[in-house]
Every structure is written in C-alpha cells, then in structure tokens.
Amino acid sequence: MARIKDVAAQAGVSVATVSRVLNNNPSVTEETRNRVHEAMAALNYRPNAVARSLRTEATRTLGLIIGDILNPFFAELARAVEDEAREAGYTVIIGNADERPDQQDHYVRTLLEQRVDGLLICPTAEVTPLVEEVSRGERPLVFLDRTLSGVEVPSVRADGSTAIAELVAHLRALGHRRIAFVSGPSTLSTGRERTEAFLRAAAEHGLEVPEEYVRVGDFRAGSGQRITSELLDLAEPPQAIFLGDNLMALGALDEVRERGLDIPGDVALASFDDVPWFNHIHPRITAISQPTAELGRRAVRLILDELHGRATESVVLPATLVVRESCGETGTRKEDGS
Known part of the structure; x- marks a missing residue:
C-alpha cells in the first residue's frame, strides 16, 4: 500500500x-x-481520512438534514449539495427528518458525533433546544430552504412572492375569480410566506378569498387529495386551485382524475415547486419553479465560507412562474361575475 x-x-x-x-x-x-x-493516481494512493481528521480536527464531511426524502424538491436539493461539496473535496452525509423534530434532532446528534465540519439543515417546524444550542455553538450551521423564528443562522432560500403575484395575475387574466390556495403548515416559514404572498396578490387584484378557500396541508400528497376533495364539494367550488408544493399538487391531480373532471375545463390547477413530470402529463401543469440546484450550491459555498472564517450573508434567490396549459388559455373562460 x-x-x-x-x-x-x-x-x-x-x-x-x-x-x-x-x-x-x-x-x-x-x-x-x-x-x-497524478502521483496519487499512479500509485493508487488512498489517504486515511480518519487519521487525517485526528491530526487536523477536520473530517472534510458536511451533514445535510432534509425535510422529506420522498419529495422531489429535497431530492434535487440534496443532489446539488452533494455535487458542489464533492467538487470542494467534501463528502456529504444525509439524514431524512421526515418532517419530524425528534427525527431531525436524532440526525443532528448523530452527525455531531461523526464530527462533521458543518451542518446544513432544512429545519422542521419546531425550534428545538438542540438546534438552538447548535446555532449558538462554534460548529458552522446554515439553514436551507426554511428559516426558524428567533434563531439567527445564515440561510439560503427562495423568495416566491413575485412569482405568486404573477400567477394570481395570470389566473385573473384567464377569467378565474374563485381561486383557492392549499398551503403548507403555518408553523413552517415556507407555509407562512406562500400564504401571505397569495392573499396579498389576491387583494391587489380585487379578488375576494373566502375563508374556506384557504386550507392548510402538510406538503404531502394525501393532504392535497383530501383538501381538493373538500374544495370541490363546496356549494360554490373554486374555479382554480393553487397547491403549495408538488406533492400536494400530485394529490390534487389524483382527486380530479378520480372524479372524471377536466383540467382546466372543470377546474384549473397550479403548483408551487416545478418538477420534471409536470411537463410530461396532459395538460402540462403551470408551476412556480424554485432555483433548487442553485440553492444547494449556494448553501455549500456559504458553509465553506463559514468554515474558512470568511464573512457570510444569507442568500435569497427568486422563484419564477412557468406558464403551461393547466389553468387554461387566454379568453377560454368567460367572466361569471361571481
């Protein structure tokens, strides 16, 4: 050897x-x-990472804790983090919190025991004592996609407010006046931000949003299907339903298909979080696209800046509206005055 x-x-x-x-x-x-x-390759040399970490007090590893590994958004995010870290000579250890604070804390403890050089966390809704303790410690920590109230940590996230305003304007231009929104949990920063942006945009366009048109899901398909069913059963159902993430949009699609309804003829659908399969179904789904890969790359760069003692600032990137056919085409829906 x-x-x-x-x-x-x-x-x-x-x-x-x-x-x-x-x-x-x-x-x-x-x-x-x-x-x-070249010499290392010629000799098939493999450095002893354990020995190096004991000498340098660095393991050249980063910990990443994501919300739900089944969500395509988090899968793409993890891939981008891993690719960027690898280019910088770091290995990423991934933990799936499954949107549970106790599971999140389990991985925080495990990764700290593994002596990772820094932590990237997509935080769950609760501010746990452990996460607060880590945020005050010397271990570099970056929040990704979400933030926590009262916890001062550098973060990398997307701002969808402009894209949501553009979506509401698009729906209004198509003649949709009864628009429902299915948000994520209000305990998550992403759930709150998207709800506030939707209600603000609706008000700016003179759209009345009844209380029963704003529902809270859990960023999973089951809640999207259940809430879509409840909305469609209303005495005056919405003309358009905007789902707060891609998995809830999948659940909504299932419900609409099971009822034999036409999209967008019977009900229009739009989603926050664009995913590749939205472009491969009929009709193609209008969605708000987050710069997911760039979020992951910027998060790695931010934590490496922390590790090397460089000045850091939180990063906010804009989301963009991708208009397809699931909300209709201009002029196809007549105003009904409702």
Whole structure:
C-alpha cells in the first residue's frame, strides 16, 4: 500500500506539500497540485481520512438534514449539495427528518458525533433546544430552504412572492375569480410566506378569498387529495386551485382524475415547486419553479465560507412562474361575475 512519502517521491515534492494538497491548502500552485494528484493516481494512493481528521480536527464531511426524502424538491436539493461539496473535496452525509423534530434532532446528534465540519439543515417546524444550542455553538450551521423564528443562522432560500403575484395575475387574466390556495403548515416559514404572498396578490387584484378557500396541508400528497376533495364539494367550488408544493399538487391531480373532471375545463390547477413530470402529463401543469440546484450550491459555498472564517450573508434567490396549459388559455373562460 502506497504511503504519503511514496506520493511525495513520485511527484518530486516534499511530504509537507502532499499534505497541503490533501487539505486543500490554497498556497499550493495548480501545477504542483496536478502533479501530486497524478502521483496519487499512479500509485493508487488512498489517504486515511480518519487519521487525517485526528491530526487536523477536520473530517472534510458536511451533514445535510432534509425535510422529506420522498419529495422531489429535497431530492434535487440534496443532489446539488452533494455535487458542489464533492467538487470542494467534501463528502456529504444525509439524514431524512421526515418532517419530524425528534427525527431531525436524532440526525443532528448523530452527525455531531461523526464530527462533521458543518451542518446544513432544512429545519422542521419546531425550534428545538438542540438546534438552538447548535446555532449558538462554534460548529458552522446554515439553514436551507426554511428559516426558524428567533434563531439567527445564515440561510439560503427562495423568495416566491413575485412569482405568486404573477400567477394570481395570470389566473385573473384567464377569467378565474374563485381561486383557492392549499398551503403548507403555518408553523413552517415556507407555509407562512406562500400564504401571505397569495392573499396579498389576491387583494391587489380585487379578488375576494373566502375563508374556506384557504386550507392548510402538510406538503404531502394525501393532504392535497383530501383538501381538493373538500374544495370541490363546496356549494360554490373554486374555479382554480393553487397547491403549495408538488406533492400536494400530485394529490390534487389524483382527486380530479378520480372524479372524471377536466383540467382546466372543470377546474384549473397550479403548483408551487416545478418538477420534471409536470411537463410530461396532459395538460402540462403551470408551476412556480424554485432555483433548487442553485440553492444547494449556494448553501455549500456559504458553509465553506463559514468554515474558512470568511464573512457570510444569507442568500435569497427568486422563484419564477412557468406558464403551461393547466389553468387554461387566454379568453377560454368567460367572466361569471361571481
């Protein structure tokens, strides 16, 4: 088995230089770095990560805790985090909180025991004592997608307010006046923000939103189907239903299909969170697209800045409206004055 001094001899550099390359020290020139990597490849050298971490107090690992691994948004987010971290020489350990505070805390403890260099957390609704403690500690911590009230931590998230306003304007232009919104939990920052943006946009367009038209789901398909059923059973059902995430939109689609209703003829559908399959069903689903991959990449860069003692600022990226056919085409729905 090749040793670090064998790599140094092969590359024609000192052992200290090889060590600096392994630890991504910026003082090493690109030409020297390439020679060392070529020598490592030629000798099939594999650095001992455990031994290095004991010497440097760094494991070159990051912990990522996501809300729900079955949600396509979080799957794409995790992939982007992993890709960006790998390019920087870090490995990512992923934990699925399943939207449960106790499960989240389990992974926080486990990852801290594994001595990860930093934590990226998509926080659940509750501010747990453990997360508060970590936020006050020395371990770098970044919130991703969501924030927690009263916890001062750098964050990376998307702002969908402008895109939601554009969606409401689009629906209004198509003649839809009775518009319902199925939000995520109000205990989550994303649930609150999307609800507030929808109600604000509706008011700006002179649309009255009855209390029964604003429902709270849990960002999962079951709640989307159940609430869509309740909305369609109202004495005056909505002409359009805006779902607060892609899984609830899937549940709404199931309910509409089971009833044999036409989209958008009988009811229009739109979703927050665009996913690839929205573009491959009929009709294609109008959706608000978050810059998911960029959120993941920026989160990794932010936590690496923390790790290297550089100044950090929270990042907010805009979401965008993607108009397709599920809400209708201009001029197809007549005003009914309701």
